[in-house]
Amino acid sequence: MATRKKIATTAICSVTAIIGIVLANYSEDIRTSKTGLEIIGNAESCVREPYYCPANVLTVGIGSTGNVENKIYSDDEIARRWVSDIKKAELCVNRHANGFHLPQSVFDASVSITFNIGCSKMRTSAIFRHLNNGNYRAACNEFPRRNKAGGVVLNGLVIRREKERLLCLSDL
Template sequence: QQKAYTDEEIAERWVGDIKTAERCVNRYANGFHLPQPVFDAVTSITFNCGCSNMRKSTMYKHLNNGDYKAACNEFPKWNKAGGKVLNGLVIRREKEKALCLSYASSLLQ
């Protein structure tokens, strides 16, 4: 029999998972120096795809080289689960990419 979780337990676990993703971005993708929209988008994909997958990625290499545009353009490549392209992931990655690329407009404000 599966345990039923309360909304509070689910929220606590979700916050913990987000913090894990943030620590990964800060450690492996020079997160402390990223523009906020880039950090947010990269944290989102790291939350979804896992630190071990992302820290070795071309996206993180671009981030560490300061090439944010190239890093943002990596998002669509992460659209598969079980080797199959999933429409939901295509949509999610496009939204994350748009957020990531929005850093240019945020620098003008």
């Protein structure tokens, strides 16, 4: 019984601890604020061992899907993977949604949804179209429409999109 409990506690990691590592060691590498990181991290959760997400994609750490190895990841490995993934989402927002000119809250929310959905789907989205036209309020109000995985509405996405929407609107 003790072994089973140890394995269960090893598999889960602390989003708060990973955010602390990111802010302490990588804050110069990313623009996403602590608030944005908290929305992403709390929505994704943190798991040390690879698992399949609701979209049936092999995932580890905080929503990281690229080159996942079958092993238990350390906090430092998870933080590095997450920073790399955040940077990709930020690059997408900067390139395709006028990200350099977005207010911080709009940028953070846009990075969060891009992190979750992926750049290829977001590039042609109504959200990015509104952001490029400077209609931030309309972009923010599009977030709740992106609440499905595999064609099914997921309660976790409904909650996440509302948090993103509220963050997006907070500086407007």
